[in-house]
Amino acid sequence: MLTVHSSPFTKNKYLTSQQNLLAMKFISTIYRLDYLNTHYIEIPVAIVKKLGGKFNVRLLCTLNNQLTFQCGIVALGEGKGYISLNAKRLATLHLKKGDKVEVLLKKDDSEFGVEVPEELAEVFAQDQEGFQRFEKLVAGKQRFIIRHVTAVKSSQLKIERALNLINNLKKLPPGKETFKGMMGIKD
Numbered sequence: 001m002l003t004v005h006s007s008p009f010t011k012n013k014y015l016t017s018q019q020n021l022l023a024m025k026f027i028s029t030i031y032r033l034d035y036l037n038t039h040y041i042e043i044p045v046a047i048v049k050k051l052g053g054k055f056n057v058r059l060l061c062t063l064n065n066q067l068t069f070q071c072g073i074v075a076l077g078e079g080k081g082y083i084s085l086n087a088k089r090l091a092t093l094h095l096k097k098g099d100k101v102e103v104l105l106k107k108d109d110s111e112f113g114v115e116v117p118e119e120l121a122e123v124f125a126q127d128q129e130g131f132q133r134f135e136k137l138v139a140g141k142q143r144f145i146i147r148h149v150t151a152v153k154s155s156q157l158k159i160e161r162a163l164n165l166i167n168n169l170k171k172l173p174p175g176k177e178t179f180k181g182m183m184g185i186k187d
Contacts, residue, residue: 024050024105030085032097039090041103043073043081051107055081058113062104067092070114112142119158120149123166130166137169137177144179145169 028041041063051057055075061083062068069089073081085095095101124131134142149161168184169177180186 026103028101028103030090030095030097030099030101031082033082039085039087039097040082041085041101042076043083043105045079047105048073048079048081051105053079058108058110059083060106060108062106063089063095064093064102065104070108070110072113112146113139114143114146114150116146117150117158117162119155120146120162123159123162127166130170133169133174133177134166136174141177141179141182145182148183 024047026044026047028043030039031042032039048055051059051073055073057073059071059073060068061071067089071083073083076082090096093101124134134145137145145165148165149158152158152161164184165182168182172178172181
C-alpha cells in the first residue's frame, strides 16, 4: 500500500484497487498475429459475454498461476477477444506459439487500470492543477502518463518524468492534449 502526503484532493482512491471477486479460469493456446508481430491468448465468446460482452474492460490476467499483469481485451472477431503477450512475458513463463496456458481473469477495478507510482502520486499531492488536468484526460492518456513514469527504475527519474509530463500537460490547451505535447515535443 502506498502512502502519500495528505491533501484535500488526494484520497488515495487512485492508489488502491479493489478486485472484483468474480474470477474466470480457462485454458487457452498461445497464438501469433503475424501482421501485428505479436503473440496472444484467445478469450472465448463465453468469457467475453461474462465480462459484459464488450471490449472496453480492464482486467488482471494471471497465466499459469505465475505471472499477473493488467490488460484489456481486443476484439478478434465472431465475439471472441484476445490479450497480447509480449516477448518478456512469454520468456518469463517459457511459453511459445502452440503452448497451452491456464488463464485466470479478474476485473481490474482500479481507477486508472494501472497502478499509480508513488512518485506520480506525490506530484499530484503537490500540484492540484496538474492533478485536475490529469483527471480530465481520457483513460488511455492517463495510462500513458502512468506507464511513462513507471518505465524507469530510478525513483529520481520517475520524479523527473512525472514533473515533466504534468508541467507539459498544464501548458496544453484543455481538450487539445496530445501524446507529443505531453512529452514536450513540438508538432
